[in-house]
Amino acid sequence: MIDALVPAIPHIKALHVSMLSIWCAGLFALPLVLARHDPAIGQQDYAIIRRVGHYGYIFLVTPCALFAIGSGLLLLFLREAFEPWMFAKLVFVALLVALHAWVGRADMSVAEDARSEKPLSPRIPHVALTALIAAILTLVLAKPDLGAIPMPGWLTEPVGLHLPFDVPRR
Numbered sequence: 001m002i003d004a005l006v007p008a009i010p011h012i013k014a015l016h017v018s019m020l021s022i023w024c025a026g027l028f029a030l031p032l033v034l035a036r037h038d039p040a041i042g043q044q045d046y047a048i049i050r051r052v053g054h055y056g057y058i059f060l061v062t063p064c065a066l067f068a069i070g071s072g073l074l075l076l077f078l079r080e081a082f083e084p085w086m087f088a089k090l091v092f093v094a095l096l097v098a099l100h101a102w103v104g105r106a107d108m109s110v111a112e113d114a115r116s117e118k119p120l121s122p123r124i125p126h127v128a129l130t131a132l133i134a135a136i137l138t139l140v141l142a143k144p145d146l147g148a149i150p151m152p153g154w155l156t157e158p159v160g161l162h163l164p165f166d167v168p169r170r
């Protein structure tokens, strides 16, 4: 069934790049929105900023992240890109997901924690995001040969361990 999707690779890749562009743009924008969470700006503006940040995270940035990851996983199997550069890319994508979760947590905490009166600085998330995106783009566009990097045996071959409980047979 997956072979039937091979002609659609360019379209899936276009979806992947579009979704991850909105995802990453959102991860740049949301810390800026969070930085405006200053009670000094007045109740009405504060309510608008809260809504933009919260709904932007839930209804735009997170769905785009899911579509970017879903289409990426589909491409992974369609292109059979099981190469070391791809596994290195996935490590950085996991860090990007962690940053996404941190932004969501920061969004919740400004809403729920009355003590968080000091607006968050966007500098750290912006630096982390720039470094992660640069690393991911370098890996996916240059596709460096990382095969020469020595890896421990347990990462490169099956170690023959079994689950510590019985698995029902079909």
Ligand code: HEM
Pocket: 013, 016, 017, 020, 024, 068, 069, 070, 071, 072, 073, 074, 075, 076, 077, 079, 081, 093, 096, 133, 136, 137, 140, 141
């Ligand atoms: C679970 C997450 C992801 C997976 C499994 C994944 C997988 C893939 C695969 C298999 C390709 C096709 C590579 C090729 O055709 O040579 C691809 C293309 C691409 N990915 Fe991802 N990706 C993921 C997330 C991301 C993220 C977060 C970014 C950037 C921030 C990104 C940037 C790109 C770009 C720019 C391309 C196009 C490269 C080209 O056509 O040469 N990907 N991705």
